[in-house]
Amino acid sequence: MSEDDLTFPGGLPDMLDNYENRRSAFQFGTEPLPDIDVNLASLASRPVPENATVLPTGSPTSSWDRKRVQIAKEFVGRSQLAFLNAQLISNLRKRSYPRQAPALFCRLWAEQSDHLLATLDLRWLVSSVQTFADHGETPTQREVGHALRMFFGMMKLYEFERLFSGKAPDVPYRFQDKNHVSLPFEMKGFSFDKGGLDTNLIAPIWTKALNDTTIAPLVDHLMTELNKDPGGVFRRLKLMRDRRAARQSRT
Numbered sequence: 411m412s413e414d415d416l417t418f419p420g421g422l423p424d425m426l427d428n429y430e431n432r433r434s435a436f437q438f439g440t441e442p443l444p445d446i447d448v449n450l451a452s453l454a455s456r457p458v459p460e461n462a463t464v465l466p467t468g469s470p471t472s473s474w475d476r477k478r479v480q481i482a483k484e485f486v487g488r489s490q491l492a493f494l495n496a497q498l499i500s501n502l503r504k505r506s507y508p509r510q511a512p513a514l515f516c517r518l519w520a521e522q523s524d525h526l527l528a529t530l531d532l533r534w535l536v537s538s539v540q541t542f543a544d545h546g547e548t549p550t551q552r553e554v555g556h557a558l559r560m561f562f563g564m565m566k567l568y569e570f571e572r573l574f575s576g577k578a579p580d581v582p583y584r585f586q587d588k589n590h591v592s593l594p595f596e597m598k599g600f601s602f603d604k605g606g607l608d609t610n611l612i613a614p615i616w617t618k619a620l621n622d623t624t625i626a627p628l629v630d631h632l633m634t635e636l637n638k639d640p641g642g643v644f645r646r647l648k649l650m651r652d653r654r655a656a657r658q659s660r661t
Contacts, residue, residue, distance in 0.1 A: 435506040439472030446510040453491040492529040512545040523627040550622040579641030582649040
């Protein structure tokens with residue numbers, strides 16, 4: 411088999427090289443992360459100032475100085491606590507990070523979830539729940555984090571590819587347009603009448619998360635937003651199922 415026949419030429423070794431190249435740790439300069447016992451309520455009450463988007467002068471800048479400024483541009487006027495959450499996530503994606511970062515991230519969500527849910531947009535909320543995969547303090551936090559990292563990652567790939575279909579995200583496909591070809595790995599097709607794959611993906615993760623007080627508010631919020639989303643794959647499947655049921659009821 412030639413490499414032209416492979417989706418990922420080079421296989422796992424090349425994939426790992428790609429993955430690891432993005433995980434080099436930040437080098438810190440003038441702005442370290444706060445200590446574990448930082449006053450979170452104080453950070454929640456203070457907005458990020460405009461000058462946080464300006465690199466320090468008078469000394470060479472580090473990779474973290476530059477990344478911190480880049481993140482700050484999204485958070486000017488929002489709370490310093492929300493900004494800190496984003497900083498922690500950026501570090502925790504790396505191969506190594508300041509020692510206090512995992513515990514501080516979990517402390518934010520254990521003590522300040524209401525504030526973070528009200529302040530962060532959905533993109534940062536998804537990034538937050540995915541961070542629990544490797545840095546959660548309990549088996550439940552890590553299990554739910556891993557499940558939702560895969561769940562939202564596959565959703566992103568699917569919904570991005572669908573952008574090229576020419577259809578709006580809230581427009582379901584037509585039954586007559588279906589291609590009658592086999593699914594990969596000899597999988598059976600989804601049944602609109604009896605299929606439960608959509609709920610079977612969501613319900614166990616959501617239920618598991620509710621058993622952990624730290625991650626429960628975040629997951630409950632995200633799953634509720636998913637349930638309300640008018641333009642995702644799950645809503646489109648519902649619309650198609652409803653159309654099929656209405657058609658069958660008329661025959």
